[in-house]
Amino acid sequence: MALECVAVLGWGDSGSRASGLVFNGVRNSNRTPRKCVCRGGFSGLSGDSVIKSADNQNTGKSSNVNDVPGKLCKDLISLPKPLTVADFTVTPNDGTKVRISFKGLPGSFSEDAALKAYPKCETVPCDEFEDTFKAVELWLADKAVLPIENSSSGSIHRNYDLLLRHRLHIVGEVQLAANFCLLALPGIKADQLKRVLSHPQALASSDIVLTQLGVARENVDDTASAAQYVASNGLRDAGAVASARAAEIYGLNILADRIQDEPDIITRFLVLARDPIIPRTDKLFKTSIVFTLDEGPGVLFKALAVFALREINLTKIESRPQRKRPLRVVDDSNTGTAKYFDYLFYIDFEASMADPRAQNALGHLQEFATFLRVLGCYPMDATL
Numbered sequence: 001m002a003l004e005c006v007a008v009l010g011w012g013d014s015g016s017r018a019s020g021l022v023f024n025g026v027r028n029s030n031r032t033p034r035k036c037v038c039r040g041g042f043s044g045l046s047g048d049s050v051i052k053s054a055d056n057q058n059t060g061k062s063s064n065v066n067d068v069p070g071k072l073c074k075d076l077i078s079l080p081k082p083l084t085v086a087d088f089t090v091t092p093n094d095g096t097k098v099r100i101s102f103k104g105l106p107g108s109f110s111e112d113a114a115l116k117a118y119p120k121c122e123t124v125p126c127d128e129f130e131d132t133f134k135a136v137e138l139w140l141a142d143k144a145v146l147p148i149e150n151s152s153s154g155s156i157h158r159n160y161d162l163l164l165r166h167r168l169h170i171v172g173e174v175q176l177a178a179n180f181c182l183l184a185l186p187g188i189k190a191d192q193l194k195r196v197l198s199h200p201q202a203l204a205s206s207d208i209v210l211t212q213l214g215v216a217r218e219n220v221d222d223t224a225s226a227a228q229y230v231a232s233n234g235l236r237d238a239g240a241v242a243s244a245r246a247a248e249i250y251g252l253n254i255l256a257d258r259i260q261d262e263p264d265i266i267t268r269f270l271v272l273a274r275d276p277i278i279p280r281t282d283k284l285f286k287t288s289i290v291f292t293l294d295e296g297p298g299v300l301f302k303a304l305a306v307f308a309l310r311e312i313n314l315t316k317i318e319s320r321p322q323r324k325r326p327l328r329v330v331d332d333s334n335t336g337t338a339k340y341f342d343y344l345f346y347i348d349f350e351a352s353m354a355d356p357r358a359q360n361a362l363g364h365l366q367e368f369a370t371f372l373r374v375l376g377c378y379p380m381d382a383t384l
């Protein structure tokens with residue numbers, strides 16, 4: 001990825017103080033592709049083969065003739081096999097056999113998002129958001145899907161932090177309209193319910209109906225867990241706010257459909273993978289970045305101007321405190337020592353990294369950003 005730095009404005013005078021443009025942790029100037037030793041090189045490209053290959057490498061067992069001087073290696077089966085044409089068709093484009101990790105139980109909206117992106121995928125339920133990242137990093141899943149923001153309660157901050165802590169690349173986005181249903185055991189009527197369980201966002205978004213019912217609200221990790229809990233414990237006084245698919249999976253009845261306060265509650269999910277995709281310009285692409293700036297008047301204005309000057313539309317801006325260095329100390333001769341919160345800025349913009357405008361904008365931002373990382377460049381989801 002060639003970056004061209006242009007001095008369109010007079011403020012690009014700080015030289016290259018940034019530690020280098022980072023494409024998910026690797027400076028672009030001397031970027032070497034991150035490759036897993038076993039990837040596609042041994043018995044196939046499917047995930048199982050990959051995990052097996054990795055295991056062989058880690059056990060320390062001798063699978064190399066050089067480890068057994070003067071003898072033939074006994075473990076011939078574990079030797080790498082050459083790739084064949086079949087290896088390249090194991091994971092077709094329609095999503096067959098792609099394994100997608102998500103947080104929650106089957107029937108959750110995150111699983112719906114995974115199925116929207118890859119209709120024939122195998123979904124891998126995880127306990128925590130962090131586990132969805134680890135599943136991909138450890139080759140237990142090919143990709144992860146995680147919610148990043150929704151139209152009723154805004155950003156899911158924890159996931160912004162995890163994007164930076166981990167080294168996965170954003171390779172796609174999924175927009176999903178949630179249809180919240182009130183579920184209960186078969187035979188139970190709405191007026192018998194004393195409490196309703198769900199994910200806090202689903203409960204908050206169904207406030208009007210739940211208030212009318214006069215029920216207590218109980219938070220659980222995800223909407224499908226609520227349905228599963230009611231069903232598996234045979235709770236006759238408890239309902240769940242979850243999807244129609246969760247009702248089917250856990251054998252619950254739908255007492256009311258579309259109970260959300262707003263007609264459309266949209267959640268935007270990100271798809272993460274170990275490797276970035278090749279940016280294109282023949283369809284609409286988005287790029288997500290994170291950066292830090294020095295303290296000073298107008299620095300954020302300058303940072304945003306690199307996009308405005310090139311007519312690049314920003315679709316999202318989010319700031320998060322820098323957890324490891326929360327306070328910035330500034331010595332000021334007039335006012336003494338000031339301490340400010342130090343922030344990371346996350347921006348999504350509507351341009352592909354293959355577009356010279358995006359390359360120039362990032363080259364320009366790099367001139368004065370103290371840190372810059374491209375989190376991913378991916379096709380926009382314009383569907384619902």
Ligand SMILES: O=C(O)C(=O)C[C@]1(C(=O)O)C=C[C@@H](O)C=C1
Nearest residue numbers: 108109110147178199222223267
């Ligand atoms: O609880 C679920 O079903 C989820 O997939 C999680 C989640 C979220 O984390 O925001 C996703 C979308 C729904 O609107 C509610 C909850």
